[in-house]
Amino acid sequence: MVPPDPDGGVVTISQASFDYVSALVRRETSMLYDPGKEYLVEARLLPLAREAGAADVDAYIGRLSTDLAERRKAIDALTINETSWFRDNAPYQTFTEHMLPAMLAERTHVRHLNIWSAACSSGQEAYSLAMLLDQHLPAGWGASILATDVSTAMLERVQAGRYGQVEMNRGMPATQLVKYFTRVGSEWEVSDDLKKMVRTQHLNLAAPFPPLPTFDIVFLRNVLIYFDMDTKRDILRRVRDVVAPDGFLLLGSSETTLDMETHWTREPLGRVQTHRPVPTTAGLRMPAAMTGA
Amino acid sequence: MEPDPMHVLIIDDSRAMRSILRRIVTDLGFTAVEAANGQEALDHLEAGLRPELCTIDWNMPVMDGYTFVSRVRSTPEWRDITLMMVTTESEHGQIVKALAAGAHEYVIKPFTPDAIADKFELLGVRAGVVA
């Protein structure tokens, strides 16, 4: 029996449909939809079911085994990371008040910062960081934000930089809205100045990473929860390898680096927990600033 | 004189909208006072009401929200009151205009209760605490 939606709505998809979808997502992305998440599957697939003219979500799921195009769309919809502008606020405060000043002191040779917004979804995290950089980077300094996601549809949304009205009401002061966005149809589009700071790349965290620059700051927020323990550890290990020795990792508010003290040490800054890479024992690794990379 | 930390003044000519906002601000711990237009709202202030914040619709008869904002911001004894537009006017130019007149925040209709709560948080407006 499919458990009820915690918000009180009625879930209509069958156990078989849920099991199929859960296995599909896990196979394609290693992300987990555990029992209890049926309402989420239903909510995320309903708009696609509607568009495809299916009678209901069960009927839509029935098509996925033979319809590759719909299957891709379904996977994209299911691997969306819920996001918003300046989500949780405190991490962005710590970014501005602690991480950025530290990096400005350490990178005077290159005057450039590399930031990774991992599992970027529709890009609100990446553009939130871009707004802060626009406000706080001194003249003569640059920054690159790499926004990656397993969903190509999401990456296209990041490139378009367009957001609906309802999204614009949350998390962003009105002064920033008018400074960085213009109306396009019923949506709001981010300015070209901010878009220039953000580059997108397809990346599945659970798979080996493509070649990546060395990052000064990594935001890996609220995505590790979708993976099992072994995959989580593996991801954290590989992320450590692409972060500068004096760099920072930020996870979601309730996430930790588990038992990986050999790779990450915790350092509270402001109201959040940041994570600093533990140096590898295999020789010195020079930060990008000194290798000129 | 410090603003009364417990009141929010809801200014909108739509009874339905006032009712929606009343419930949201009450859930946030405030006492709601309602006005159907800018003039009625000014009457409340002139009578001594000192709300922590006003939610202000733009298009209203008698006195519109933009005019109300200008009037409040040019009156020294009312300068501590936080002003938040809540309106269907969603053009970029309108938002710039309202902020230039002195509005502190701007919410576009339709909005969720969370959006209002969010803005209150951004503004540091909390029931029982003077911002």
Place this chain on the structure above:
Amino acid sequence: MSTLTEPTLSDLLAILDEVWGSFLSSPEPLLPASDDGMNHGTSAAVTITGDWRGIVVVETSRPVAEEVTRRMLMLDAVTPDDVADAMGELVNIVGGQVKSLTGGQSTLSLPIVASGHLVQPSEARELCRADLVWIGEPVRVTVLSVRTP
């Protein structure tokens, strides 16, 4: 004079999804209707005048109008006045979104809410119409443009 754009059906659907989802906090979606089963119980309209001139109409059955009102005002029992206020606000918000889409300078009239079908003036031309089903009942939203005399 700034460029004016006319709203499309897909603009209208995006607006309606946002209004139903956020404002009515409705977990039940607006689904496409399979037939023209409109029961003209309640109509609410708002006019847009200025650089662009048009009319936005929301038509629903009485049960839907009452349910919209119950959810919007979070009341168990609603009066006809409540329904008038809630449906008026609904069309006001949808109309406001349509107005801002069109660009240029224009103003929204006060909403009118009526029982039955609002017959539109002969110079009004239907631009797009969304025929939808919500909680099993029909909802129709129409955007009309009015020829400049």
